[in-house]
Amino acid sequence: MTITxxxxxxxxxxYTLISTGVSSEATQAAHLIVFPVPNEGHFTVRVxxxxxxxxxxxxxxxxxxxxxxxxxxxxxxxxxxxxxxDVAPGTYLVRLVDVRGNTLVRSVTVY
Numbered sequence: 001m002t003i004t005x006x007x008x009x010x011x012x013x014x015y016t017l018i019s020t021g022v023s024s025e026a027t028q029a030a031h032l033i034v035f036p037v038p039n040e041g042h043f044t045v046r047v048x049x050x051x052x053x054x055x056x057x058x059x060x061x062x063x064x065x066x067x068x069x070x071x072x073x074x075x076x077x078x079x080x081x082x083x084x085x086d087v088a089p090g091t092y093l094v095r096l097v098d099v100r101g102n103t104l105v106r107s108v109t110v111y
Contacts, residue, residue: 030050032104038108039109040110041085041086043082046078053098054071054073055098055099056070061087067087091108092107
């Protein structure tokens with residue numbers, strides 16, 4: 001890469017990109033969405049493209065306290081209903097780990 005400034009000075013650098021430890025399965029866009037956001041502690045987690053099998057799902061606050069822990073079975077595209085009950089307003093993290101250890105995380109705002 002070469003960058004030239006307006007006054008003609010140049011800076012050059014060469015980079016080599018090496019990718020390690022990424023399987024073709026990991027690049028297949030497994031993802032999850034959470035809706036509605038914001039919400040009152042009742043929401044849906046929709047999982048797409050994760051490895052089928054029993055997963056682990058946790059909802060934690062930003063201090064790491066677990067408010068919900070489930071072990072849903074993922075088959076194809078899966079919807080999971082969450083009810084946090086009467087939690088304090090704030091930001092929570094939804095973390096899903098599939099059977100192969102792939103981790104997906106999304107934040108959700110509760111008002």
